Amino acid sequence: MSSNPSAAPAIQLIGIEKKFGAVHANKNINLTVAKGSIHGIIGENGAGKSTLMSILYGFYHADAGEIRVNGAPIRIPDSQAAINAGIGMVHQHFMLVENFSVLENVILGVEGGALLGKGVSEARSALKRLEADYGLEVDPDAIIEELPVGLQQRVEILKALYRGAEVLILDEPTGVLTPAEADHLFKILGVLRDQGKTILLITHKLREIMAITDTVSVMRRGEMVATRKTAETTVEELAELMVGRRVLLRVDKGPANPGDVVLSVRDLVVKDNRGVTMVDGVSFDVRAGEVVGIAGVAGNGQSELLEAITGIRKPTSGEILIHGQPVTGFDAARLRTLGLGHIPEDRHRMGLVLKFEESENSVLGYHRAPAYGKGMALDLNACREDAKRKIEKYDIRPPNCRLKTANFSGGNQQKIVVAREIENDPSLLVVGQPTRGVDIGAIEFIHRRLIAMRDAGKAVLLVSVELDEIRSLSDRILVMFAGHVVGEKSPETGEQTLGLMMAGIAA
Amino acid sequence: MENLDLISILGSTIRLSIPLIFTALAGLFTERAGVFDIGLEGKMLFSAFGAAVVAYLTGSPWLGLAAGIIVSVLISLIHGFAAITNRGNQIVSGVAINFLASGLTAVLGQAWYGQGGRTPPLATSARFTEIVFPFASELRGTGFLGRFYANVISGHNILTYLAFLAVPASWWVLYRTRFGLRLRAVGENPGAVDTAGISVTWLRYRATICAGILCGCSGTYLAIAQSAGFVKDMSAGKGFIALAALIFAKWRPVPVMLACLLFGFLDAFANFMQGKTLPGIGEVPVQIFQALPYVLTCVLLAGFIGVANAPKAGGVPYVKER
Numbered sequence: 001m002s003s004n005p006s007a008a009p010a011i012q013l014i015g016i017e018k019k020f021g022a023v024h025a026n027k028n029i030n031l032t033v034a035k036g037s038i039h040g041i042i043g044e045n046g047a048g049k050s051t052l053m054s055i056l057y058g059f060y061h062a063d064a065g066e067i068r069v070n071g072a073p074i075r076i077p078d079s080q081a082a083i084n085a086g087i088g089m090v091h092q093h094f095m096l097v098e099n100f101s102v103l104e105n106v107i108l109g110v111e112g113g114a115l116l117g118k119g120v121s122e123a124r125s126a127l128k129r130l131e132a133d134y135g136l137e138v139d140p141d142a143i144i145e146e147l148p149v150g151l152q153q154r155v156e157i158l159k160a161l162y163r164g165a166e167v168l169i170l171d172e173p174t175g176v177l178t179p180a181e182a183d184h185l186f187k188i189l190g191v192l193r194d195q196g197k198t199i200l201l202i203t204h205k206l207r208e209i210m211a212i213t214d215t216v217s218v219m220r221r222g223e224m225v226a227t228r229k230t231a232e233t234t235v236e237e238l239a240e241l242m243v244g245r246r247v248l249l250r251v252d253k254g255p256a257n258p259g260d261v262v263l264s265v266r267d268l269v270v271k272d273n274r275g276v277t278m279v280d281g282v283s284f285d286v287r288a289g290e291v292v293g294i295a296g297v298a299g300n301g302q303s304e305l306l307e308a309i310t311g312i313r314k315p316t317s318g319e320i321l322i323h324g325q326p327v328t329g330f331d332a333a334r335l336r337t338l339g340l341g342h343i344p345e346d347r348h349r350m351g352l353v354l355k356f357e358e359s360e361n362s363v364l365g366y367h368r369a370p371a372y373g374k375g376m377a378l379d380l381n382a383c384r385e386d387a388k389r390k391i392e393k394y395d396i397r398p399p400n401c402r403l404k405t406a407n408f409s410g411g412n413q414q415k416i417v418v419a420r421e422i423e424n425d426p427s428l429l430v431v432g433q434p435t436r437g438v439d440i441g442a443i444e445f446i447h448r449r450l451i452a453m454r455d456a457g458k459a460v461l462l463v464s465v466e467l468d469e470i471r472s473l474s475d476r477i478l479v480m481f482a483g484h485v486v487g488e489k490s491p492e493t494g495e496q497t498l499g500l501m502m503a504g505i506a507a
Numbered sequence: 508m509e510n511l512d513l514i515s516i517l518g519s520t521i522r523l524s525i526p527l528i529f530t531a532l533a534g535l536f537t538e539r540a541g542v543f544d545i546g547l548e549g550k551m552l553f554s555a556f557g558a559a560v561v562a563y564l565t566g567s568p569w570l571g572l573a574a575g576i577i578v579s580v581l582i583s584l585i586h587g588f589a590a591i592t593n594r595g596n597q598i599v600s601g602v603a604i605n606f607l608a609s610g611l612t613a614v615l616g617q618a619w620y621g622q623g624g625r626t627p628p629l630a631t632s633a634r635f636t637e638i639v640f641p642f643a644s645e646l647r648g649t650g651f652l653g654r655f656y657a658n659v660i661s662g663h664n665i666l667t668y669l670a671f672l673a674v675p676a677s678w679w680v681l682y683r684t685r686f687g688l689r690l691r692a693v694g695e696n697p698g699a700v701d702t703a704g705i706s707v708t709w710l711r712y713r714a715t716i717c718a719g720i721l722c723g724c725s726g727t728y729l730a731i732a733q734s735a736g737f738v739k740d741m742s743a744g745k746g747f748i749a750l751a752a753l754i755f756a757k758w759r760p761v762p763v764m765l766a767c768l769l770f771g772f773l774d775a776f777a778n779f780m781q782g783k784t785l786p787g788i789g790e791v792p793v794q795i796f797q798a799l800p801y802v803l804t805c806v807l808l809a810g811f812i813g814v815a816n817a818p819k820a821g822g823v824p825y826v827k828e829r
Contacts, residue, residue: 059702059827080704095699097692098819108692109703111685119685 008071010035010167010198011056011087016065018051023398025051027222029065033167033215038189038199040209040230043219044242044439045409046397049202050092052219053169056200057089058082069167083109088160089169094152098145102138102155103127106162123162130161134191150181157188168192169200174208175437186212204242204439206235220244243441251447254455256475259288261324262428262459263309268318270304278304280483281318286428291450291460293474293491295467297502301483302463303345306432309461310342311335312350322428336365341426343417345433345463351417352405359387359401362420390419395445411442418446428459435469447473467495467502514651516775518658521667522733524771526551526742528670529725530749531756531763532677533718537583539681539758540714541694541820542590545601546582547722548746549608554579554726556612559626559737560619562633562730571633571731572666576723582608583719584712591711594824605746613739624739626730635664635732664732666724671764673721678760680717690714694818697825707825725749744801751804757816773800 011033018026025048033039043049054060056067058076066073069085076082082089096105103123112119127140138147138154147155153173160168170189174182189199189212201213209216210230217227218241226241239247263286270279278301286292296302307313309320311332320328322338332342344350352361363372363383371386373379387401394415396408405413414434421429431450435443450473454460464470470477470491477489479501487501530547537544557578562571582604589600613624620627640661646653681687689710693700697707729745730737748770756762777796784790 057702058704078704079702083704089702091698091702093698095696095702097695097699099695099816100692104688104692105699108688108699109705111688114685116683116685116688 007035009033009068010070011200012066012068012071013052013056014066014068016052016055016067017063018048018055018060019063020051024222026055026062029219029224031217031224031227033198033200035070035198036193036196037214038193038201038212040201040203040213040216041219042203042206042209042216042238042242044204044441045411045437046221046439047219047242048222049219050171053089053171053200053202056082057087057169080109083163083165086164086166087169088163088165088167090153090156090160090171090173092171092173092175094156096144096152096155099143101141101143102147102158103140105144105155106140106159108159110163126162127158130158133195134161134188136161136188148181149176150184153177153181153185154188165197167198167200169202171202172204173201174203174205182208206238206440209238210235218242239440242439247440247444251444251451251472253451253473256290256454257457258290258475259457261285262288262322263461264319264321264324265305265309266319266321268305268308268320269316270301270308270313271316272304277316278483279308279315282480282483282485283318284478284485284488286459286461288427288459289454289457290475291454291462291473293470293477294461294463294480294485295470295477295498295502296465296480298465300480300502302465302480303432305480306345306430306463310340310344310430332365333368336424336426339427341421341424341429343421343429343431343434345436347410347413347417352413354404354406356405357402358391358396358405358408358416359384361405361416362387362390362401364420366420366424390416390423393423394419394449409439411438414438414446415442418449422449422453426458428461429453430461432463433465434462435464435466467498471495471498512779514654514658516772516779517655518662519775519778520768520772521659521663522771523774524767525667525670526725526728526733526745527749527752527767527770528764529666529673529721529728530746531753531767532673532760533721533725534750534753535677535681535758535760535763536690536714536717536721538753538821539694539818540690540711541697541818541823541825542587542711542715543597543601543822544586544715544718545598545750546586546604546608546746547601547718547749548742548744549601549605550579550582550719550722551726551729551742551746552605552608552612552740553582554723555730555741556616556626556726556737558723558727559629559730562629563627563736566630566633568633568635568731572635572724572727575727575730576720579723579726580716580719583715583722587712587715590824591708591715594826597822597824609740612737616737616739626737629731629735631735633731634735635666635728637662637664638668664728666728666732669724670728673724674760674764681760686713691818694820697820701825701827711825748800748804751808754817755804755807758818770800770804773803 009032013029013031016026016029029052041049055062058079058081067076074085103120107119107123112122124140131137136154136158138151144152173185193199203209213230216230218225218238220242266283268279268282269277272278282305294302304313308315311330314329319326327335327338348354367378372383384401391399391401396412396415434446450460462473474491477491478485479487479498481502481504530551534544534547554575558571558575561574562568586600586604589595590597616624616626643657643661647657681691689700689705693707693710701707729741752766752770753763756766777799780796781793
């Protein structure tokens, strides 16, 4: 790689246009990416970042515009052409064959002949070389599905490098990683840049942009709105550019006015599907008009606790009371009639049916209510009118209640769930990971709605692995570790103290 | 009970397993590529009909085989057009092929030959006949191994040996060639294949063509090796038994062969037990034995095989995201 500062940019996009039907995903995009730099592209979900990168990788075809690689205009009709031009991509959802070995995944598409023998041994030695050059260790014979997510992602990077990529596109690479894995990824990216590779990092997380990029471009609603040197910008400026207005990164809220106990959990024991005790004798109360946050590292029993309270999983022993009435073992439908609202941890698995229309999801779980139909028949017009009302009130985009839910962005999907649960006016709202995979504009919105619920005298139980979220929303924090509540703290408690408790070290 | 003639049961096990092996291997290719192939039965029937007609017209079993394969490949391409190009429902397309096969072959057979949907009986020269290995008749009388050689190893037609060759050949193609690697990949994660710059569509078409060829062999075997002509609905559910064997074998070539041999053995055993009496029970209705393979299929599929790790992208047409 040349270190000549006057060298042509690694990538130049000029006037890129792309429409999907009525959706203008990319509007006249211009972008210049310098060689040997880490260039971040930030924007909310649905801003058109992934579309732009898919065009660069030959997955989609631009309607208009020009792509230049190292100064030379080229056409990229398919992924093969992108690979040939030295562009590699690490997709958000890994493009790996899960029951193949690392080696098989790396050579797929570049097998080096009709028979596998020779290509496999060549790849083996090439992998060793890449491992030494970039610190990308991975066992070439390991089966992908047995590897942790962080290593799977490493295989994706190796795939690209094995194909001779000089430009590496990473699409939301940290969405699936733990913080430690993400830090390790950033180190690897730093090494790659120092060796002359060019990296395009697509993300909606401001922290990552500030931590690792040299330059950052901001996209909003299909347009490239700004490009800044990372050192010369701030989180606040980027957030404003992304959303198009000033964003409060912290939630404003007054003091809580706790009232009567709404939810009471007594000595609850819950086992998971394998029969392992995940919740081991947990007791707590949630009062009307307060938010109780449950902090903890994922997998310490929070999910099972939520499932037991919301009637999805039967507890082994212990008691759950809502407004003093024992409800242990009630199913989810019956609990809803008693005033329970539930925003589940995983909107795809539990909160929504992605193939349904927005209007159908917007009444799901409450569809038996007389407002939505009579007897066995649903009143579809009533459902749609109701959905339109929620769409307006919660600013769900695109505002089309007949669209399949799968076509909404993550933030808007989450808003559909939030709208459904809150608008049913529950007296107890149980919330799991409310902003996982949600862009900052929507995060702010959802946080405000949760606080509004509290201020309206509802009891809110919040489970989140995002410590910031727990601290900014909760009035009381319970820390869970290994199935136990190891302590109760006020939200002013320092991050470090809570972190130690979450690790089971201090109480 | 009369003497359990193991040798003759094994001999007929081989004969009954061959169409299953060809058909299950055919399913192996399409299903590993992520295209469900419930129309195996229909392809078998079509190719049996095609093979019988051409063998009757030309007097050549080889031309019959060629016709069987061509017909079966054409039907595979129809399935491919529906399931791959037009992203239709793969099950519906397969079921349609089965109905079409059952009806069309009978109608054409009746229209052309007027023998109730049959094709005219074939002369011996127009069929694949038994190949007798050297010394088979000499060794027949020399104890178990001699009889095993003479009746189980020797004395089958060329397609039988071809079927057993097709097993290691399929394994080799799937696990040792570029085509096989890509084929297995496309059945698990077509996105990985697409982003590697390989055409998902063309790859899946090639897999269905492989299946067509193998199914052609199996139909041909039914019509002009095992029998002397086409008989209405002569595949008699073998395509579905082969599909069961494929699942039972978890989509792997060698276990596929073993599963087919097991199903063949049950069939042979049922035939053998016809009219025989069991000590203490007396004569058991023949239907019980005939039902045995199907009962076993249900039992095995329901409980015995544990988690069948089907190709992950099976049955799902490939659409680029968004």
